[in-house]
Amino acid sequence: MTKKEWPLWEVFIRSKAGLNHKHVGSLRAADAHMAIENARDVYTRRSEGISIWVVESNNLVASDPSDADSLFEPADSKVYRHPTFYDVPDGISHM
Amino acid sequence: MNSLFEYVLRLGDDSLILGHRLSEWCGHGPILEEDIAMTNISLDLVGQATSLLGYAGELEGKGRDADALAFLRFDRDYKNVLLVEQPNGDFGMTMLRQFFFDAYRKPLFEKLQHSTDKHLAAIAEKSLKETKYHLKHSSEWVIRLGDGTEESNARIQDSLNTLWRYTNELFFTDEVDAELVEKGIVPSLQEIQNEWNATVTAVLTEATLTIPTNNWKQEGGRKGLHSEHLGYILAELQYMQRAYPNMQW
Numbered sequence: 524m525t526k527k528e529w530p531l532w533e534v535f536i537r538s539k540a541g542l543n544h545k546h547v548g549s550l551r552a553a554d555a556h557m558a559i560e561n562a563r564d565v566y567t568r569r570s571e572g573i574s575i576w577v578v579e580s581n582n583l584v585a586s587d588p589s590d591a592d593s594l595f596e597p598a599d600s601k602v603y604r605h606p607t608f609y610d611v612p613d614g615i616s617h618m
Numbered sequence: 619m620n621s622l623f624e625y626v627l628r629l630g631d632d633s634l635i636l637g638h639r640l641s642e643w644c645g646h647g648p649i650l651e652e653d654i655a656m657t658n659i660s661l662d663l664v665g666q667a668t669s670l671l672g673y674a675g676e677l678e679g680k681g682r683d684a685d686a687l688a689f690l691r692f693d694r695d696y697k698n699v700l701l702v703e704q705p706n707g708d709f710g711m712t713m714l715r716q717f718f719f720d721a722y723r724k725p726l727f728e729k730l731q732h733s734t735d736k737h738l739a740a741i742a743e744k745s746l747k748e749t750k751y752h753l754k755h756s757s758e759w760v761i762r763l764g765d766g767t768e769e770s771n772a773r774i775q776d777s778l779n780t781l782w783r784y785t786n787e788l789f790f791t792d793e794v795d796a797e798l799v800e801k802g803i804v805p806s807l808q809e810i811q812n813e814w815n816a817t818v819t820a821v822l823t824e825a826t827l828t829i830p831t832n833n834w835k836q837e838g839g840r841k842g843l844h845s846e847h848l849g850y851i852l853a854e855l856q857y858m859q860r861a862y863p864n865m866q867w
Contacts, residue, residue: 550651
């Protein structure tokens with residue numbers, strides 16, 4: 524017996540038409556077909572979805588947690604990027 | 619004899635016994651994902667058994683419901699084919715047994731969903747959706763294992779040599795079928811067998827497996843004559859109702 528594991532896959536489920544696919548978890552499978560079937564069995568058995576995407580975890584590129592300060596903190600001080608920062612002048616309708 | 623009752627009972631018993639057999643894998647699957655997959659399929663089959671045995675009880679008209687038929691009959695009264703009561707063996711054997719069954723059930727339900735008997739047609743239509751998935755799942759595993767490593771190939775070929783003798787019984791016909799085919803309520807099993815042959819040949823060929831040339835066939839289940847395995851299944855299946863009659867939870 525070999526102890527080699529099957530590749531890891533990330534699973535995304537669309538819960539209903541019009542919504543986006545959302546990451547729900549991961550699983551192991553030998554190939555893409557098996558990954559879809561396993562995802563169906565593991566993540567949609569309580570009618571959670573109408574569409575499945577799987578992608579091998581290897582193919583995901585993630586941001587480095589140690590870069591979090593430089594990536595995300597600068598946005599914290601930029602409140603003017605939120606529409607609520609601005610006063611809507613009188614007389615503007617259909618907003 | 620009430621032919622439709624007998625016919626529906628046979629279908630129901632196939633689902634019940636195979637569903638129970640498959641449920642024995644629960645918690646023992648080779649990987650978590652497959653453990654859940656087999657449990658799902660098992661639950662589909664038990665669900666079919668509930669519908670079919672419930673309807674059989676109505677057709678019989680003696681006040682027996684699905685539970686009474688599932689839990690309170692003796693082994694000779696069960697009409698499932700011998701294939702579904704065979705032991706699970708290794709994972710490959712379980713998948714091969716499932717594949718033989720699914721390849722028979724899919725074309726059967728495809729025809730039965732157009733039955734003139736509306737109740738049977740409705741059960742077939744619902745079960746067909748499940749069965750299509752079961753067949754996809756089991757046939758992919760047969761191909762994967764057959765066309766896999768040297769060991770997986772040798773093991774599933776062994777299972778094939780063991781289970782092959784039970785496949786012909788899927789197409790067992792007697793006066794029950796003859797009467798219902800004549801009335802146009804159920805399809806002729808000949809058509810189903812042709813489709814089964816095509817599916818099985820295609821999948822086993824792709825799986826690089828050799829179909830046994832030994833054509834000795836084992837049957838008896840449809841008449842209530844079972845292998846020794848059914849008694850053990852029933853002992854476990856019926857224990858609670860036999861020990862505590864009418865108990866519910």
